Amino acid sequence: MVANRRTPARSTAAGRTWRQAEPAPVVVISGGEDLLADRAVRRIGTQLRQADPGVTVTTVAAAGYEPGQLSTLTSPSLFGEPRMVVITGLAEGNDAALADVDAYLKNNDPDPDVTVVLVHSGGAKGKKVIQRAVDAGAPSVHVPVIKRDTDRLALVAEEFTDAGRRISTRAAQSLVDAFGSDLRELAASCAQLIADVDGDVDEDDVRRYYGGRAEATGFEVADAVATRDRARAMLALRRALDTGVDPIPLVAAIASRLRLLAKVSAVSGSGAQVAAEIGAAPWMVDKARRELRAWTPAELGEAIIVLAEVDVALKGGVEVAGVVRGASADHTFTLERMVRATTAPRRSAG
Structure with missing residues (x-):
C-alpha cells in the first residue's frame, strides 16, 4: 500500500510548492501545471477566508485586461473589507496588464487588506514583471509541469x-x-x-471504474508488446481500436514502454538504484527486467526505431519500409503490421 504519510513539502530552488502557498501583499505563482497553480490560488483564498469570511476574490485574465482594472480593484474600500485579486495568464497578458502590474509593484505603500496573486505559466513575456515582484520580496510558488510517472504517482498518493x-x-x-x-x-x-x-483502494477497484479507459489508452497493448506476446497484443490492439482510440497516443504508449526497457537495460545496480537513476518506481524496474528476457539489445533497438517511424508516418503520411502506408490509409492495417514487426519471435543473441 502507498503509505498514508507524506514527506513534508520542501521549497525548491525556484520557490515554494503549492502546498506552501500563503497570503502576502503580492504572491507569484509560476510554472506550467495549471492544476497546481489553481490549487495554490485556492489555498491562499482558503486561508484568507479563514481569517475573515468577508474577503472578496476577483480573478482577471491578463489577456483580456482593461487599463486601470488593477488600480480599481485594489483601491481602498469604504468598508475596509479584505480583497484578493488574481491576475491569471500573465505570460499571455496584454500591454496594459503588464504595465499596470509593473506600476502596482512600484507602489511602496500597498493596502494591507489586499492580496494580489500573479500567475505566470512560463515564457519570456511578462517574465521581467514577475522577476521584479520576486526581487521585491514577494513569495514565489513554483508549479512546474509534471512530466515523470514517479511525480504523477506521488500526486495520486497525496490525493489519498x-x-x-x-x-x-x-x-x-x-x-x-x-x-x-x-x-x-x-x-x-x-x-x-x-x-x-470504502476502505483501501486496490487495482480491482480501479479496473472496475476505469478499466475500459486504461485499455483504450494503449497500455494493455504496450504490456503485450513488452513481453512479445503477439496474440495478446493483437487482441488488445483490436479492442482498443474498436473503442475509438487515437492511434498516435497508442503508439506513444508502446514506445514509452520500450524506451523504459532500454533505460533499464543500460543501468546496472539494484532495483532501487536503477529506479532512482532513471526516475521510475522500483517495481517498474523489476518488471522491466523480467520483460527484457524476451529481447536482444538489437531487437529492442530495432523495435524502438519502428515505433518512431510509425509515429512519424501516422502524423505525416510517410511510407516507411512497407511497415506503414501513410496517415490517410487504414490505421488498423498500419498498427497490425507494427505489432507483428515488434513481436516477431526472438532471434538468437549470438
Whole structure:
C-alpha cells in the first residue's frame, strides 16, 4: 500500500510548492501545471477566508485586461473589507496588464487588506514583471509541469493521503496509466474513488471504474508488446481500436514502454538504484527486467526505431519500409503490421 504519510513539502530552488502557498501583499505563482497553480490560488483564498469570511476574490485574465482594472480593484474600500485579486495568464497578458502590474509593484505603500496573486505559466513575456515582484520580496510558488510517472504517482498518493485514505501501488499505477496525460482527470479519478470506494483502494477497484479507459489508452497493448506476446497484443490492439482510440497516443504508449526497457537495460545496480537513476518506481524496474528476457539489445533497438517511424508516418503520411502506408490509409492495417514487426519471435543473441 502507498503509505498514508507524506514527506513534508520542501521549497525548491525556484520557490515554494503549492502546498506552501500563503497570503502576502503580492504572491507569484509560476510554472506550467495549471492544476497546481489553481490549487495554490485556492489555498491562499482558503486561508484568507479563514481569517475573515468577508474577503472578496476577483480573478482577471491578463489577456483580456482593461487599463486601470488593477488600480480599481485594489483601491481602498469604504468598508475596509479584505480583497484578493488574481491576475491569471500573465505570460499571455496584454500591454496594459503588464504595465499596470509593473506600476502596482512600484507602489511602496500597498493596502494591507489586499492580496494580489500573479500567475505566470512560463515564457519570456511578462517574465521581467514577475522577476521584479520576486526581487521585491514577494513569495514565489513554483508549479512546474509534471512530466515523470514517479511525480504523477506521488500526486495520486497525496490525493489519498489528504483524504486519510490508502491506495495500493499497483492501483495508483493503473490510474496513472489511464489518466496520466491529463492531470485534472487524474485528480478527478482519485476524488471519485475516494468518494465511492470504502476502505483501501486496490487495482480491482480501479479496473472496475476505469478499466475500459486504461485499455483504450494503449497500455494493455504496450504490456503485450513488452513481453512479445503477439496474440495478446493483437487482441488488445483490436479492442482498443474498436473503442475509438487515437492511434498516435497508442503508439506513444508502446514506445514509452520500450524506451523504459532500454533505460533499464543500460543501468546496472539494484532495483532501487536503477529506479532512482532513471526516475521510475522500483517495481517498474523489476518488471522491466523480467520483460527484457524476451529481447536482444538489437531487437529492442530495432523495435524502438519502428515505433518512431510509425509515429512519424501516422502524423505525416510517410511510407516507411512497407511497415506503414501513410496517415490517410487504414490505421488498423498500419498498427497490425507494427505489432507483428515488434513481436516477431526472438532471434538468437549470438
